[in-house]
Amino acid sequence: MNTSFENLKQELKEKNINLSYQRLKVLEYLNNNRCHPTVDKIYTDLHKELSTLSKTTVYNTLRVLAESGMVRVITIEDNETRYDINVENHGHFKCDSCGEIYDFSVNIDSLIGEGLDGFMINSKNVYFNGICPNCLSNKN
Amino acid sequence: MNTSFENLKQELKEKNINLSYQRLKVLEYLNNNRCHPTVDKIYTDLHKELSTLSKTTVYNTLRVLAESGMVRVITIEDNETRYDINVENHGHFKCDSCGEIYDFSVNIDSLIGEGLDGFMINSKNVYFNGICPNCLSNKN
DNA sequence: ATTAGATTTGTAATGATTACAAAATTAAAA
DNA sequence: TTTTAATTTTGTAATCATTACAAATCTAAT
Ligand SMILES: [Mn+2]
Ligand SMILES: [Mn+2]
Ligand SMILES: [Zn+2]
Ligand SMILES: [Zn+2]
DSSP states (O other), X not given: OOHHHHHHHHHHHHTTOOOOHHHHHHHXXXXXXXXXXXXXXXXXXXXXXXXXXXXXXXXXXHHHHHHXXXXXXXXXXXXXXXXXXXXXXXXXXXXXXXXXXXXXXXXXXXXXXXXXXTOEEEEEEXXXXXXXXXXXXXXX | OOHHHHHHHXXXXXXXXXXXXXXXXXXXXXXXXXXXXXXXXXXXXXXXXXXXXXXXXXXXXXXXXXXXXXXXXEOSSTTOOEEESOOSSOEEEEETTTOOEEEEBOOOTTOOOBTOTTOEEXXXXXXXXXXXXXXXXXXX
């Protein structure tokens, strides 16, 4: 049980979110799989060791975690919502060929939008699309 | 028939996209309704004057226009894809209270992501979320 | 006018997400 | 520790946006 996961558990406690077994498992999964997984991937993988898990619970848990600000919702493309436990300042690149989502460094916080005086900004997202180096060299 | 719409027609021609009646109507609609409409809104509104229009045609047309780069696809939130005929450099703000999407000015082109050497970037998007001034004053 | 190709249309299928209510679990009260 | 109330989980059904598909219609070239 690494310290990073213990910190996450502590964070849940502080936000008054019950530490149910299922929630801890989902949180642990996100902590160990930083590939921006979909609900279906999270469910399928966890179901192998937790055969009673319901997909609805995965949805519920992700909603709770997202509302509390512990995970970031990535809607770079419709039809597949993805989740990221890394809520720090970074951007996302989706390869249109292989579908992989890469993190990249960009100073989102310093992004100032002109014409947003009086707006309350709760979240900022930067999404790029294109072709990743792997796919470029494979000439897909 | 304004000049802006004539320019769009010309652009379609140059890209070798057939100027069918339905396509022109969708294009004209997007040109006149710069509120980032959903497929359903486009379909419902156009259907009033073009009762034979099929929703599938709206989907098909938007795909053609998006692939040709004439409209921008906005997936700021899953479950509702929106379309924007303004493909110029700008960002989008979605109000979590009223759902309205606002344009704002941000220099997207100058956004450089570190860690993207060797990546081919085809599109850049900046999405903000929060509460708009209207909703803030209405205390929704 | 014929013909081939492209586009439109309506309907059915898909697939992600949500709604819902019963069952199980957890937390609080007694 | 029991009792009770509240929360969470689960499975199934419903919803809703989007896509697949094939027949009908339209367009453009010959
Ligand atoms: Mn990320
Ligand atoms: Mn816009
Ligand atoms: Zn790739
Ligand atoms: Zn608003």
